[in-house]
Amino acid sequence: MTKRRKKGSGNTPKAEDRHWYGKRQSARNAKSASRTGNPTTGRGGKRPAESRASGEGGASAARPGGRAPVPASRRSPDAPELVTGRNAVVEALRAAVPGTALYVMSDTDERVRESIQLASDRRIPLLEVGKPELDRLTDGGVHQGIALQVRPYRYAHPDDLLRGTSTPLIVAVDGITDPRNLGAIIRSAAAFGANGVVVPERRAAGVTAGAWKASAGTLASVPVARATNLARTLKSYRQAGCFVAGLDAGGGAAVGDLEVAVDPFVLVVGSEGKGLGRLVADTCDMLVTIPMSGRAESLNAGVAAGIALYEVARRRAVK
Structure with a gap:
């Protein structure tokens, strides 16, 4: 070397x-x-x-309940990560996780509105999408109408x-x-x-x-x-x-x-x-x-x- x-x-x-x-x-x-x-x-x-702490409120690339939106065997380790679920997304944004895009179906939920505000403050692009497109992005995961795309590290x-x-x-x-x-x-x-x-x-x-x-x-x-x-x-x-x-x-x-x-x-x-x-x-x-x-x-x-x-x-x- x-x-x-x-x-x-x-x-x-x-x-x-x-x-x-x-x-x-x-x-x-x-x-x-x-x-x-x-x-x-x-x-x-x-x-x-080793600890496997989990919970709906945590920032995670998995859908609520712990199931991954895309199986690990089919996901590149360098591919962008998707954080899904209202609690997970808002907590990720509060923790300054480096997002590259926020996908939202509607802003009727208080947590979604906070996520939109946090993303706007950090100049993260906001994209309004329909349910079919969000289902496709999350591979059919339970996304609760919102997903945050995180850039590869x-x-x-x-x-x-x-x-x-x-x-x-x-x-x-x-x-x-x-x-x-x-x-x-x-x-x-x-x-x-x-x-x-x-x-x-x-x-x-x-x-x-x-x-x-x-x-x-x-x-x-x-x-x-x-x-x-x-x-x-x-x-x-x-x-x-x-x-x-x-x-x-x-x-x-x-x-x-x-x-x-x-x-x-x-x-x-x-x-x-x-x-x-x-x-x-x-x-x-x-x-x-x-x-x-x-x-x-x-x-x-x-x-x-x-x-x-x-x-x-x-x-x-x-x-």
């Missing part, structure tokens, strides 16, 4: 040139010895599946997140399938100064209307990169001089005790149900954990990411 020169900060030193490089092998040995259970963001025992390249700083902080996610969990992680990344978030291209949540809403608008300022192979991307980050730590129930150290967090650092977060994939976990320099003394067996991925990023930001602030 051709290394790119960062603007204004010089090249990130190679991993072997950093003071913590000698600790890498012992850390990986400790990690291997500690992996006796299912990797998760919580503690041992059986884990509940433009993903960054993983290498772009290394630019502009000599001590990048990057968050990588593995196995996160709920867009709202992804949005929450992006919101924490923005709050604690991360340079960006990396998501896998396949079998993972991408930047959808649900992610936009959960991020509370921070997606506008935090770049999200898409990796065709997450393990390979993490290896390239290591080669660029980053220390890669994965959140895991059996981690050998507490995330708040990592002195290397003040250096170029990548935090990898897995799903609550399955944790980190084997290849991704094996790529990490160290597995770290969030100590818990309460009764909860595990933490939601978004919550775990927020706690870990706070600890990293706290240590960086002290430096």
Whole structure:
């Protein structure tokens, strides 16, 4: 891979040139010895599946009740997304989800009128359509007479997140399938100064209307990169001089005790149900954990990411 020169900060030193490089092998040995259970963001025992919170009021590309207007197998991942339903559309517009067109049958409902006003304020084109056309656009979904078209998200390249700083902080996610969990992680990344978030291209949540809403608008300022192979991307980050730590129930150290967090650092977060994939976990320099003394067996991925990023930001602030 051709290394790119960062603007204004010089090249990130190679991993072997950093003071913590000698600790890498012992850390990986400790990690291997500690992996006796299912990797998760919580503690041992059986884990509940990742949250699938739903509701009519949420911003979603699905019709009310959770059925998608277009089957995923027939929908391109880069195609415009349609948010349907009166509650879902108005909440998406309130959350500043980047719409490109608002399709409306009539303005007899208060929520529809608010949606029209919000779209007008943000200069989103308003298109009056009949029921047959809206049925066709939503593939026969229950649209309640309104639909918001959301532009496809433009993903960054993983290498772009290394630019502009000599001590990048990057968050990588593995196995996160709920867009709202992804949005929450992006919101924490923005709050604690991360340079960006990396998501896998396949079998993972991408930047959808649900992610936009959960991020509370921070997606506008935090770049999200898409990796065709997450393990390979993490290896390239290591080669660029980053220390890669994965959140895991059996981690050998507490995330708040990592002195290397003040250096170029990548935090990898897995799903609550399955944790980190084997290849991704094996790529990490160290597995770290969030100590818990309460009764909860595990933490939601978004919550775990927020706690870990706070600890990293706290240590960086002290430096």
